[in-house]
Amino acid sequence: MQPYRSILFVPGHRPRWVDKAVASGADCVVLDLEDSVPSAEKESARSIVADSIRRVRETNPDVGLFVRVNPLATRLTGADLEAVVVPGLTGVFAPKIEKAVDVLQYDALLDHFEARNGVDGLEYIVPVETVKAIHNCLEVATASPRVGAMIGPSAEHADIAREVGYEWTPEGLETLYLRSRVLLACREAKIHALTGLWEDLENLDGLREFAIKGRQLGFRGMIAIHPSHVETVNDVFSPSEQDIEFYRGLAEAYEKAEAQGTGALRYRGLHIDKAHYDKAVQWLERAEAIMKRGEK
Numbered sequence: 001m002q003p004y005r006s007i008l009f010v011p012g013h014r015p016r017w018v019d020k021a022v023a024s025g026a027d028c029v030v031l032d033l034e035d036s037v038p039s040a041e042k043e044s045a046r047s048i049v050a051d052s053i054r055r056v057r058e059t060n061p062d063v064g065l066f067v068r069v070n071p072l073a074t075r076l077t078g079a080d081l082e083a084v085v086v087p088g089l090t091g092v093f094a095p096k097i098e099k100a101v102d103v104l105q106y107d108a109l110l111d112h113f114e115a116r117n118g119v120d121g122l123e124y125i126v127p128v129e130t131v132k133a134i135h136n137c138l139e140v141a142t143a144s145p146r147v148g149a150m151i152g153p154s155a156e157h158a159d160i161a162r163e164v165g166y167e168w169t170p171e172g173l174e175t176l177y178l179r180s181r182v183l184l185a186c187r188e189a190k191i192h193a194l195t196g197l198w199e200d201l202e203n204l205d206g207l208r209e210f211a212i213k214g215r216q217l218g219f220r221g222m223i224a225i226h227p228s229h230v231e232t233v234n235d236v237f238s239p240s241e242q243d244i245e246f247y248r249g250l251a252e253a254y255e256k257a258e259a260q261g262t263g264a265l266r267y268r269g270l271h272i273d274k275a276h277y278d279k280a281v282q283w284l285e286r287a288e289a290i291m292k293r294g295e296k
Contacts, residue, residue, distance in 0.1 A: 001123055001148030001192045003289050004028040004064055005237035008224045011036040012067065013045035018052045024227035025234060027293065028064030029056075030093045030125070033080050034071070042076065046083035057088030062293070064090045066125055071096035078109055085113040091123035091148065096159075098132040103143035110146070123148035125194070128182050129159040137182050141189035150186050151223060152179030152214075154196035170206055172213060183218050195219035201226050211236040220286070239287035247280040247287075254280075 008026035010017045012033050021029045031049045033042060053065050067084045069092060070076035081092070094106050106124065114120050124147045128137055134153075141150055153160035154175045156168040166174040179195065186193035195214035198207040211222055211233055222233045250267050254277040257265045264273040 002027070002064060002293065003192065003220060003286060004149070004194075005221045005290065006224050006230045006233040007064070007066075007125065007194065007221060008227065008230055009036070009068070012049040012052070013037050013041050015048055015052050015055075018056065020227055022056055022060055022063055024230040026063070026224065026227075026230045027221070027234070028066060028090070030066045030068050031084075032068045032093075033084070034068050034095055042070070043079075046080060049084050050086050053084065053086055053088045066091045066093045068093035068095060072102060072105055077106075081109050081113045085110070085117045085119050085122070087117075087119055089119060089122060091125065091146075093125045093127070095127060096129060097126050097140055098130055099136045100139045100143035103140055103147060107144050107146060122146065125149045125151070127151045128153050128178070130163050134178055134181055138185040138188060141185040141191055147189070147191055149192035149194050149221075150182055150189075151194045151196055152182040152219060154179060154210075154214075156199045158197075170210060172210065176217075179214075179217065179219075187218070192221065193219045194221045194223060197223040197225050198229065199225070201228070204228070204232055208232050208236060238290060239283075244284070244287055247283050251277060251280045251284065 004027040006026045007028040007030060008021050008024060009030045009032055010021040012031040018029065018031060031052060033045055033049060037045045049067055056063065056065060065088060067089065069080035073096065092106065092110065097103060110122055114122060126140060126147055126149070128134055128151060133140065137150065141147055154172055155161055160178070161168060164178070168174065183193050198210050200206055207229055214222060215236055221237055224230055224233050250272060253265065253267045254272060264271065
């Protein structure tokens with residue numbers, strides 16, 4: 001999966017909001033058919049979402065376009081996918097997944113509609129929304145090659161808060177264990193690790209602090225629910241010039257020392273060896289992918 005920094009949600013039945021979401025600079029936009037669409041409008045929203053995907057792709061080939069479909073238990077998922085699996089779609093935001101067999105059910109549906117509608121290569125972003133999903137997060141992360149990202153839960157009022165019963169704080173200690181479980185599953189599965197959303201729409205300083213804490217923990221992108229949050233999220237999850245300079249210098253210093261037969265050395269007052277070099281190379285590869293995406 002692309003190293004999306006910002007994944008912005010927008011109600012699928014509001015096409016003008018979709019355009020605003022794309023214009024916000026979000027790396028990825030999720031067109032929602034689930035919670036933000038009233039029951040009476042879900043059927044009509046499918047064709048609106050499909051039209052939005054086609055329209056956006058005409059002018060923007062690079063933004064990630066995902067659709068959050070209705071969960072399997074609603075029996076609406078198949079009809080959702082039949083309508084929205086169209087050329088230009090990047091993938092499916094797959095809600096209420098709790099175990100590997102749920103992923104395989106999505107696979108069966110996508111295999112069918114990809115072949116039928118002339119689409120291929122679709123991926124999943126999987127939110128972790130229940131206690132069962134927390135327990136089974138590694139099983140889910142490794143269930144299918146389509147699973148490209150998973151979200152460490154931290155919402156103040158969403159499903160996971162109700163299920164676990166925690167009392168939310170800006171510091172996030174109450175969700176640290178939950179997020180850490182998901183983060184480790186993402187690392188083992190080699191998929192993109194995303195942190196959850198910030199619900200206080202006006203508090204951009206709080207958003208920045210929360211995003212920084214997620215990045216420090218190891219997450220590489222974040223869910224957003226308002227266009228005004230995108231700039232802050234992109235900034236936090238983008239490599240700084242100082243960090244790029246540091247890691248490039250580290251890699252060059254180690255390569256020079258290794259060529260001279262030295263495996264450990266001092267760099268800017270720090271002891272470094274092969275492990276530090278390997279981290280620097282990996283970090284620079286991710287930074288390069290992010291920068292290339294930002295240049296498009």
